[in-house]
Amino acid sequence: MDFDIPPKQEPKPQGSPIADLSYRNYNGELKTRGLRWWVISWAMMKLLKKNVGFWITSALVFLIYFLNGVQLYFTSNMPAGMNPFGGDEKTKFTLTFFQVNSGTNLLLFIIALTVGSGAISADNKANALLVYLSKPLTKADYLLGKWMGIFFTLFLETFVPSLILYLYCLTSYLDKGFLKNDPMLFFKMIAAACVPAAMHASLLVGASAWSKAPRIASVFYASLYFGSLVVTGMVFGIVYRGDFERGQEVLKLSLSGMMDGIQQIIYHVTIKNPMATLAIPSPNLIVPLAVGLCVAGIAAARAKINAVEVVKG
Amino acid sequence: MIALENASRWYQQVIGINDVTCQIPPGMTALLGPNGAGKSTMLKLITGQLKPTKGRVQVLGQEPFANPKVYQKLGYCPEIENNYDEMTGYEFVTLMGAMTGIPSATLKNRVHEVVEMVGMTVNAGRKIGGYSKGMRQRIKVAQGIIHDPDVLILDEPMNGLDPVGRREMTKVFLDMAAAGKCVVVSSHILYEVEAMTSNILLMHRGRLMAQGNVYHIRSLIDSHPHRITITTSDARRLAAKTLDLPYVLGVKFDSHDPRKLELETHSPHLFYSAFPDIVLEGGFVVENYESPDNNLEAVFRYLVNG
């Protein structure tokens, strides 16, 4: 489906001193459809430029990464046993990266709301879908554009500071076994950055498509996010009576828990803290569940956009 | 039936209407003006949604603001969309009717009567959420007339109606005006307004620019002499003959059509009386003979653009 249209030659203008400013059509080049969705994603991301809240939250994210870097600096000279992360020498760095990803999950959620709640709902409110769908775009292009806008923003929010931290460790702790102990850390980082980005993107496009205003989508998604946290917390408290060893699987069933859990699987570390040992969760439950939720979110969005009438009767 | 006396209304610094004095009698009156002229402010004052910051507004002898006695006799069909999507047409009109105090014994019949008047008998059982624009408009009119008001205020009442619907609705309004009600129509669709009434109220930048019969107003606009276009095979010779008339101010020819000429005069009546003789004596064959600006649109343009 390729419709590159090469530019037509314009006829040479006559030699009149008064320019002819009457209507003329555009006969220039039209690009292929391949990257059409990127136009949509880029427009979404440009909107963030003016959003003060976004910049403040991003700064906080960077701050957390920075603080972790500082912590690494101070603890690099301590013997293994005193390491506040509870990890041993081998897993110290991997653990740091996992912890910092986890720690910024809440901030990422806020950024997700900022970029994503208005993604489709603002278009719903302003009937902008009429414009989109009358252009040579498919609904898939539109949805992909919106999804990638959220995904890419969140991915960069995690990946960029992680990369900086990684480079810092690379230059400072090579002798402490940074690369040697975990050669795959770079790729784990990328994969881990994709997890919250993909989940938020999928669920938010679904929430946004079904909402008539950005605020409604925010409220809905926030209730989903925190609601799942509360419910799993209650189940944990009632059924397992706070017993971490046996009940931690339940905690991994909330939205944030799933993101945490999958990241933990990717990084492949166990966390030992004074309360309990958080083992690497089994992927059998949470991975399909997470994937299922993503698919559900995207399908919900697609279903809703399909129902939009371009030309109203 | 509606009277404004030096009424002004402003919103902090922004002026809505400025020192307007007028009386709107029973019958059909058109409220016209460019966007931002103050028409909506005026309608809000008349329907009692706002109080004038200065001056007085009276409807049926009383001030309309928060006055249920006036509301009972006032019907209002606003331009904005209503959002009673979950109700059916019948339910909505019944609710509105009940709110105006129609006793429940007669309410049901009256609802059916009014729904039939607006042509919604077939669709009134469906939920408003599924209505097209035209259907919503008809239901809006139904709720405005259900209590048989003495004063009916209509803001763009034909919005969304197809030509058949427009005709039907025009008839409903004309019937009400003929029955002695005071009907005020605010619209931008001048040719439609023209078909309904010659009584206009023209607003511009918050001030009342003109009020009365549109043709009378036209005859008073001195700065724009009457234009009359004539199409004939012998345009130049005919033009030369008309120049003998002292009240013909100028003659123009059309660069695209040599058979057309346009002349200007301050005294159309004298011209219309004298012209036939010129034609008959000279043996001219006249195909077209009309005054392009003796209509509402021209009057509107001249008054608003100066």
Added chain:
Amino acid sequence: MAIAVISNLVVRYGTKTAVNDLSVEVPEGCTGLLGPNGAGKTTLLKTLLGFLVPTSGSGQVFGLNTRTDGLKIRQKIGMMPEMDCHIPGMNAVSFVSYAGELAGMPASDALQRAHEVLEYCGLGEARYRNVETYSTGMKQRIKLAQALVHGPKLIFLDEPTNGLDPAGRDEMLALVRNISASREVNVLVSSHLLPDIERTCDNVIVMRSGKIVRQGSMQDLRQTSGVQVEVEMYVETPPFVQELERQGVTMLNQTANLYRFGFPDDTKNAGKIIFESAKRVGGQVRGFKPATRSLEDIFLEAIE
């Protein structure tokens, strides 16, 4: 030459048949699409845009099949919807150039063309302000601009004068007239305001209950049979009517002081008869012209 051809189109929504065996050719130039609500105009437009997969029948726009080449068709079509639609948070320039990019224009071309089209649509300095602050007239203009930006060969205008005051309406109609006069873009206008259509369109298509009931050029449709003349008198003048009838002229219609007369078919100088008769009875003639059927009459007759 037709720019779009629909053949034997049948469209069903569940059990409801919206359009049954519809065939129409949309000619070049500016065409008005008329019909009562529910006539199937929307279905027709959606089929032309390549959105609807019909139950049977086919459609072609610029030689492209509507079933399979929907995207290519939409590349060549611009749409000005009736409802307000704008992308929040943008000003006119960003909005229109965004629309151009969505249609595939390179970013720099889109921006340059956006300015050109906004200029043409009469939006001056206001183009740098946020779209949400615009008046109705300005919103209509940017809707038109976003439809034109990618250089379509056909634009759909749905109620283009919606909400405009008389001055705005004049300007919008003049704009539409200019665009179609440039011969580079074909226009299809859907409106309930028949005088708007009369002023801008060369051709008319009238639909009713999913079928085409009348179609043709404005000129042809408005022809009257025989010699008919509309006469405006100063006041209602019954003796004038009688005098004319004495000479073999029939009165076809009267509204107050406006009359429509049918003259004998061989009449060459109706004006002379009118002036003489008026003079004889002492009436004042204020104007006369060859009668054309108004679009409203054509419409009402077509949907009877």
